[in-house]
Amino acid sequence: MELLKARIRKDGRVRGSDVLKVDSFLNHQIDVDFLGELGKEFCQRFEGCGVTKILTIEASGIGIACITAQFFRVPVLFAKKNQTRNIAGDVYTSPVESFTHGRTYDIIVAKEFLTSQDRVLIIDDFLANGKALEGLCKLVEDAGATLIGAGIVIEKAFQPGGDRLRRQGIRIESLARVKSMNEETGVQFY
Amino acid sequence: MELLKARIRKDGRVRGSDVLKVDSFLNHQIDVDFLGELGKEFCQRFEGCGVTKILTIEASGIGIACITAQFFRVPVLFAKKNQTRNIAGDVYTSPVESFTHGRTYDIIVAKEFLTSQDRVLIIDDFLANGKALEGLCKLVEDAGATLIGAGIVIEKAFQPGGDRLRRQGIRIESLARVKSMNEETGVQFY
Numbered sequence: 001m002e003l004l005k006a007r008i009r010k011d012g013r014v015r016g017s018d019v020l021k022v023d024s025f026l027n028h029q030i031d032v033d034f035l036g037e038l039g040k041e042f043c044q045r046f047e048g049c050g051v052t053k054i055l056t057i058e059a060s061g062i063g064i065a066c067i068t069a070q071f072f073r074v075p076v077l078f079a080k081k082n083q084t085r086n087i088a089g090d091v092y093t094s095p096v097e098s099f100t101h102g103r104t105y106d107i108i109v110a111k112e113f114l115t116s117q118d119r120v121l122i123i124d125d126f127l128a129n130g131k132a133l134e135g136l137c138k139l140v141e142d143a144g145a146t147l148i149g150a151g152i153v154i155e156k157a158f159q160p161g162g163d164r165l166r167r168q169g170i171r172i173e174s175l176a177r178v179k180s181m182n183e184e185t186g187v188q189f190y
Numbered sequence: 191m192e193l194l195k196a197r198i199r200k201d202g203r204v205r206g207s208d209v210l211k212v213d214s215f216l217n218h219q220i221d222v223d224f225l226g227e228l229g230k231e232f233c234q235r236f237e238g239c240g241v242t243k244i245l246t247i248e249a250s251g252i253g254i255a256c257i258t259a260q261f262f263r264v265p266v267l268f269a270k271k272n273q274t275r276n277i278a279g280d281v282y283t284s285p286v287e288s289f290t291h292g293r294t295y296d297i298i299v300a301k302e303f304l305t306s307q308d309r310v311l312i313i314d315d316f317l318a319n320g321k322a323l324e325g326l327c328k329l330v331e332d333a334g335a336t337l338i339g340a341g342i343v344i345e346k347a348f349q350p351g352g353d354r355l356r357r358q359g360i361r362i363e364s365l366a367r368v369k370s371m372n373e374e375t376g377v378q379f380y
């Protein structure tokens with residue numbers, strides 16, 4: 001998606017060889033009008049798939065998921081990273097190894113909100129090693145729901161997650177696929 | 191706001207004397223069309239205030255903040271609860287005591303996204319003891335920004351946060367103010 005690539009070139013900042021900071025518009029400060037354009041694009045790509053629910057993971061997936069869900073006219077469900085006293089009862093859970101935080105945590109959704117009738121589109125801001133996406137896919141599978149696919153804003157295609165999950169048959173639509181990046185030359189896209 | 195009170199009466203579940211579960215439409219599963227109605231209401235209440243930025247806190251504030259921000263045509267900034275390696279550099283920080291999680295954590299925003307030129311509307315899903323809102327107000331103050339006020343979806347008005355912060359001169363607009371609740375009789379509103 002050229003609009004997104006242009007925005008990353010303009011406002012993204014590369015740190016080292018694998019950190020792409022887009023916190024001025026995507027995952028700390030959020031440009032909601034711009035996210036509307038991304039949401040529209042996801043809606044076109046998954047048109048006619050009968051999506052009934054958008055699944056994401058806290059925290060940085062929530063904004064893009066909510067704005068995208070407005071185009072699909074379906075609810076969002078966001079997986080929580082820790083069980084709090086406010087989620088009681090039956091949950092689906094899946095362990096996720098976090099590259100950013102250097103630890104493994106459980107992600108959780110309440111069973112009542114993800115059922116075998118659901119046709120689920122997963123939305124997230126980044127895909128790199130694919131651990132979060134894998135965990136979300138497992139929640140969908142455990143619920144007996146139908147996985148339509150995953151809509152990703154930025155895929156670090158030089159990391160193994162996207163290829164591994166596509167080989168498993170999962171449809172992944174990434175709006176920008178980063179081929180390589182470094183602090184001197186910036187970001188190269190596919 | 192009658193629409194919200196009706197939805198809470200229909201879908202909210204009271205646990206004990208102080209937990210109100212609204213996770214079927216507000217803070218786990220999210221009804222984005224319904225949140226659009228709440229966002230429109232916030233926009234009317236704070237019309238003409240010159241809001242330049244909406245500030246919230248991860249995770250459950252992000253959805254309502256993003257959808258509300260579409261009506262104001264301003265960016266969202268969400269405070270993060272832990273410093274990760276992806277937020278480098280200068281940050282404003284404030285300690286927040288969490289009732290839900292039983293611990294104190296720091297909330298953080300990058301200084302570059304909150305400046306003395308900003309006129310800030312804080313948006314959050316719940317106001318109870320007011321600790322999160324207080325922490326967000328401190329970030330605004332530290333940045334030298336102008337605090338327009340706070341838009342809250344559900345205020346537990348039987349807890350002390352709202353009254354304490356209003357006494358400090360902060361304008362708080364809560365769309366539903368809970369007077370009392372219990373498992374037998376449900377929720378009573380002001």
